[in-house]
Amino acid sequence: MNGKTTALIGGLALLCLIIGGMVGSRMKVDNNISARTVADYLHAVIEADRTFYTQHIVERMEDMLIVPVSEKWREEQGLPLPVQFLRESSESLRALDAPFRYRLVSLWPxxxxxxxxxxxxxxxxxxxxxxxDVVEMEVMLDGQRYFKAIYPDRAVSRACVSCHNAHxxxxxxxxxxxxxxGGLVIQIPLE
Ligand code: HEC
Incomplete structure (x- = not known):
């Protein structure tokens, strides 16, 4: 992977974290903001980054045969799959102590x-x-009430379709x- 690509991915991940952190802290200072609104903000940012990453990095790098996209991206020095990119950024929220989590699910995983x-x-x-369309619910996890929303995760790029159909x-x-x-699940703790 060349330096430019690494910088671009790093920049995107950082942007995701900064905006995520801002949304998280706002929830603490303003109790009037609904969990659904917070989830909608998060979803908008995650989806925008996910679409950009897939369309302009994954698809282009593969088309130009610059670097492969691979489940074993660390070992093979390739690009992480879009789902891995999302999982890594969700995991790194733990370090920021952000209260929310997100993950991808599917009926055909x-x-x-x-x-x-x-x-x-x-x-x-x-x-x-x-x-x-989005579906929302409330769930109990380890004695804590969570707002949970599942947003549709669409095949926004040729790369999504070809990779999923061929796997x-x-x-x-x-x-x-x-x-x-599939669906993007966003969970936010309720007070
Ligand atoms: C180069 C291959 C590839 C591309 C491109 C790709 N995916 Fe995936 N996707 C996978 C693999 C492999 C997994 C499971 C790997 C894992 O969980 O670590 C996965 C996981 C997922 C999941 C979670 C459910 C599951 O199937 O395990 C969803 C939802 C998903 N992808 C949607 C998409 C969408 C939407 C796009 C385009 C924006 C996309 N994927 C692009 C290969 C790909």
Missing amino acids: LNSQNAPISPEEKDALEQVVKNG TEAPKRDFRLNDVV
Whole structure:
């Protein structure tokens, strides 16, 4: 991976963290702001970064044969998959002590760890796929109440479609551009 690409990815990740941190601290100072509004802000930032990363980094780097996109990106000195980019940035929020988390799930996961974690989450995800719209709910986790929203995660780029349809573990191989591939789950603790 060349220096420019690394700098670009680093810059994007930093932007994500800074905006994430700002949203998190605002929730503490202003109790009137609803959890849904916070989730919508987070979603807008995450989706914008995810789309940019996939369309302008992953797809271009692959087309120009500059660097491969690989599940083993660390070992193979490639680019992280879009899902890995998202997971890494969500993980690094722990270091900032941010109260919220996000992850990708799917009814047709390439990685079984990305399947819905409960029957309720599966039902909600089915609604998201069917209607292409966000579904919200409240859940209890370790004695703490959380607001949880699942937003549709769409195949915004040719790269999403070709990679998911061609993967050896793919349970579904007929995704088309703009289809809902899965859901972006955002969880925010409620006081
Ligand atoms: C180069 C291949 C590749 C590209 C490009 C890609 N994905 Fe994936 N995606 C994967 C793999 C492999 C996984 C599972 C790996 C993991 O969890 O570490 C995954 C995971 C996911 C998941 C979680 C459920 C699952 O299947 O495990 C969603 C949702 C998802 N991708 C959607 C998308 C969308 C939308 C795009 C385009 C913006 C995209 N992917 C681009 C390969 C790809």
